[in-house]
Amino acid sequence: MKLPPIPLRPKINEGLDINDEELNAEAHRLMSRIGQKMRWSYDACRNIAPLTFRINQLKEQEDVIIIAHTYQTPDIVYGVADAVGDSYTLSKIARDAPQSTILFSSVRFMAETAKILSPQKKVIHPSPEAGCSLSEGIAASDVRALKASYPGVPVACYINTTAAVKAECDVCVTSSNYLGIAEKLPGDEVIFVPDRLMGLHLKKHLEGRKTVYLHDADCEVHAAFSSDSIHRQRREAEKRGLQLKVLAHPECDSEVLEASDFVGSSERILTEAKKLGVQDGVAVMMITECGTAERAIAESEAPIELMGSCSMCRHMKRTHLEDILQAIESPTSDQIVEIEDSIIQRARVSLDQMFALSDA
Known part of the structure; x- marks a missing residue:
């Protein structure tokens, strides 16, 4: 399988306090965790070791949990993240995390979701420009228009949406639970937004049981x-x-x-x-x-035979270790996630309903 190139960097240990023994130990830890010795060689891991070492020091000192989506690069996933997973897994971790600060290495809507679930905490998003074709493919006004066209029909929104869109929906769903949750919604109709292709899969799953109304957006990946x-x-x-x-x-x-x-x-x-x-x-x-x-x-416990080629999300890959370090040390205003209280309260309802229906 063809994988994307590793992030290129100049030599990094200037200004970062790490001795040779610590540097070598961190490089070996990274190489072992990432598990791709041809691509992530000792030299490549040694180059980023000052960054990962410093980030791991700082997160302990500053009471920060680093949450990373699976689509982040291996140096983040295995170098500094405290929790890694899909949207549903990470939303629960963000909700329950004991730390005072959450740093979400991901795209923007995920960091917003963390703020909705933990409004009392400081939520940092290192790459505020990292968007998503799905979340950018629908606005709150689009949901209101669908609700006007199909009054009384429950609205399920994919988690890949902004806080403002979630605030207009009855329940939020993820790729791990959308089929089961849609089945449990009352009535024989459901509005599903914004992913048209996932919606078509849902439509086929519910054929003969529910009518599904869709929006027209998709994941570019x-x-x-x-x-x-x-x-x-x-x-x-x-x-x-x-x-x-x-x-x-x-x-x-x-x-x-x-x-x-x-x-x-x-x-x-x-x-x-x-x-x-x-x-x-x-x-x-x-x-x-x-x-x-x-x-x-x-x-994997054994070498896995992978075929074909994967597809890289340019939005997810916008976050680098340097961004994470800077955001912990001195976050800028746009890296600190802020959402209106009224939006948080309404969007929280859709997320709480997701947890309730997933656990039912």
Whole structure:
């Protein structure tokens, strides 16, 4: 599998207090955790070791928890993050974290979600310009228009939305729970926003039981995959005497999902890939963002045979270790997440309803 290049940096230990013994120990820790010794070599890890060492010192001193989405780069995921996962997992961690400050290494809507769930805490987002094609593909006014067109119909919004959009919805959902939650909503109709492709998957799942009304936005990463690439990789695997298992994210096109063996959230794809990775004669194709594949490589008990190519989220990859260090040391006003109290209160209802229905 072709993975994105590692972040390039000049030599970094100027101004960072770390001795040679600490530097070498940190470099070896990083190389072991990341698990890609050809790409993340000792020299590459030694170069970033002053940053990860200093960040880990500071987060303890400043009572900061660093939460990182799976799609972040391995130097963040394995170098400094205290918690890593998909949107649902991380939203619960943000809600329950005991630390006084949450630093969310992700895109903006995730940091907003943390602020909604922990309004009393300081929430830092190191890369405020890191957006999302889904959250930018719908506004609160679009939800109000759908509610006016279909009065009384419950509105389920994907977590990949702004706080203002969440405030207009009855329940928030993630890729790990949207099917189950939609089934539990009252009535035989549901409005699902904003992901059209995920909505089509939901529509098929609820066929004959509920009518689903959709918005028209998509994830630029997952919408780029095609079923043709799956068929090509299956032929290649067959030539090599391998059984190919294709694991896809529900944000993909319906043809991609139909050609896949498994459909689930990034966390469920990761779990499935690790199970398959220990089986002889099995190769895995992961139809999702590259970060999930990088985690599979690092966390599998045995070397995993990955085929095909992943797709990189340019928004998720905007955050670097340097941004995290700067944001802990001296966050700028736009790095500190602030949301109007009225929006927080209304958006919190949709998130609390998600937790209630997920646990029911």
